[in-house]
Amino acid sequence: MKNLLDSLHEVLLMGPGPSCIPEAVYQALSRPTIGHLDPLFIEIMDEIKQLLRQVMQTGNRLTIPISGTGSAGMETCFVNLIEPGDEVLILINGVFGKRMQDLATRLGARVDTLEFEWGTPVVVEQVKKQLEKKDYAIVAVVHAETSTGVRNPVEKIAELVEDSASLYLVDAVTSLGGIPVETDAWQVDALYSGTQKCLSCPPGLAPITFSERAIEKTLKRKTKVPNWYLDLSMIINYWEGNTRAYHHTAPVNMLYGLYQALLCITDEGFENVFDRHRACHLELVKSLEQRGMDMLVDPEYQLPMLNAVKIPQGVDEALIRRRLLEEHRIEIGAGLGPLAGKIWRIGLMGHTARSANIRHLAEALDDVILKGLGTG
Ligand SMILES: Cc1ncc(COP(=O)(O)O)c(C=O)c1O
Structure with missing residues (x-):
């Protein structure tokens, strides 16, 4: 019998949790x-x-x-x-x-x-x-x-x-x-x-x-x-x-x-961990803004580990998420309740909060959005 665990591959978890495991x-x-x-x-x-x-x-x-x-x-x-x-x-x-x-x-x-x-x-x-x-x-x-x-x-x-x-x-x-x-x-x-x-x-x-x-x-x-x-x-x-x-x-x-x-x-030290989350959050916001995307929440109250970004107009948001997962093995989260279809939730939680992951996501987004793959 086929063991489904053999089909598992690593996913870069950049959604609302779970996060990447060290x-x-x-x-x-x-x-x-x-x-x-x-x-x-x-x-x-x-x-x-x-x-x-x-x-x-x-x-x-x-x-x-x-x-x-x-x-x-x-x-x-x-x-x-x-x-x-x-x-x-x-x-x-x-x-x-x-x-x-x-x-x-x-x-x-x-x-x-x-x-x-x-x-x-x-x-x-x-x-x-x-x-x-x-x-x-x-x-x-x-x-x-x-x-x-x-x-x-x-x-x-x-x-x-x-x-x-x-x-x-x-x-x-x-x-x-x-x-x-x-x-x-x-x-x-x-x-x-x-x-x-x-x-x-x-x-x-x-x-x-x-x-x-x-x-x-x-x-x-x-x-x-x-x-x-x-x-x-x-x-x-x-x-x-x-x-x-x-x-x-x-x-x-x-x-x-x-x-x-x-x-x-x-071992890493609490202050270092908090600084890493903060620095990654700022890097992500900059990267999204460079791509013409705006954040939902006022900077004063923005969480570093959960980034709600407004979905660009004309984009099929579910298709983008599916392509990110299937083609780039990156998971990001959808909006919930009144924010469903309006935002993506990008997690930078714990071990996920690394500069390399942000660059990887940016390249993947360029691929699936800018090449027009996800526009509806
Ligand atoms: C703020 C908050 N509270 C409670 C929960 C519930 O946790 P769980 O889904 O692990 O039961 C979550 C899960 O995402 C959460 O984000």
């Missing part, structure tokens, strides 16, 4: 599987927690990877922190803010939203007014909105939430490892991420961190966490303490991958 991470993934309670594995787990604290800039004890993708990280934060009837404020300017709203509503929270045009940031002044009107158990926002390429002003929103009794919940799926995520300085109470963006590891794990305030809210719940798999009060017993108790079988090899990916980042 060779060291691939090698880590294929190391021998050992038991999830093996003493060496416990040591690796402890190192992962420590490395995550560094990249998340936090001293939080509860800083662990959840088994599951970024959405499992989102779900972990919401199912542990929300009790039915809780007042929750969600700031929405893209797909992932909407997903938060859906999740919080399913959990029986009383959800208020402030919505902003896709491609523009959350307006801090409006958040201020809303927080003056009402007290919330939780205020939630996406740091890097992958659907639009907008960086939301989480640090400014933090100053407002700090003055209230609310817990501050931040989605750092796309930002972590690409721009600074200052969990403690911003007094974030619950933050989650994913491995497949700027951490440059395959999809499958969701690092999270909880402040003491957030842990307290979780442990003092009046109702049980409505999701057995993501109940942190039980997961903690596997990730903390001298005797580790089985909760679910940890995805051992994925955790090797995350461990190695975090080592790659710390």
Whole structure:
């Protein structure tokens, strides 16, 4: 029987994730599987927690990877922190803010939203007014909105939430490892991420961190966490303490991958990693502008790792993406929701953020657009 894996070839991943994987991470993934309670594995787990604290800039004890993708990280934060009837404020300017709203509503929270045009940031002044009107158990926002390429002003929103009794919940799926995520300085109470963006590891794990305030809210719940798999009060017993108790079988090899990916980042140095993302972003913008293409987002709020570029007029955008993939083995992302057909999303996440990749994409775009192949 034909083995489909033989048909796999490397694709230059320049979409909204997953990103390119460094060779060291691939090698880590294929190391021998050992038991999830093996003493060496416990040591690796402890190192992962420590490395995550560094990249998340936090001293939080509860800083662990959840088994599951970024959405499992989102779900972990919401199912542990929300009790039915809780007042929750969600700031929405893209797909992932909407997903938060859906999740919080399913959990029986009383959800208020402030919505902003896709491609523009959350307006801090409006958040201020809303927080003056009402007290919330939780205020939630996406740091890097992958659907639009907008960086939301989480640090400014933090100053407002700090003055209230609310817990501050931040989605750092796309930002972590690409721009600074200052969990403690911003007094974030619950933050989650994913491995497949700027951490440059395959999809499958969701690092999270909880402040003491957030842990307290979780442990003092009046109702049980409505999701057995993501109940942190039980997961903690596997990730903390001298005797580790089985909760679910940890995805051992994925955790090797995350461990190695975090080592790659710390070896390069956080500032160097952030500078590389920034420099690549500027190079990409210049290259696109030279080709007559404009960016969607105001430069002040542009994310370096997710670049939303307006599709030139008269171009069959899906055909261009297909040709890039089939003829040049480059993946870029389509627009979502109201931006479908209007933008491409070009990712420069983690290991993908290299000058050579930008030049490769530019040449490929010249081939498929300027030669008129993709014009409809
Ligand atoms: C900002 C943001 N939040 C949440 C998610 C959900 O992550 P996943 O698709 O890994 O479940 C994504 C995925 O792209 C994302 O970009």
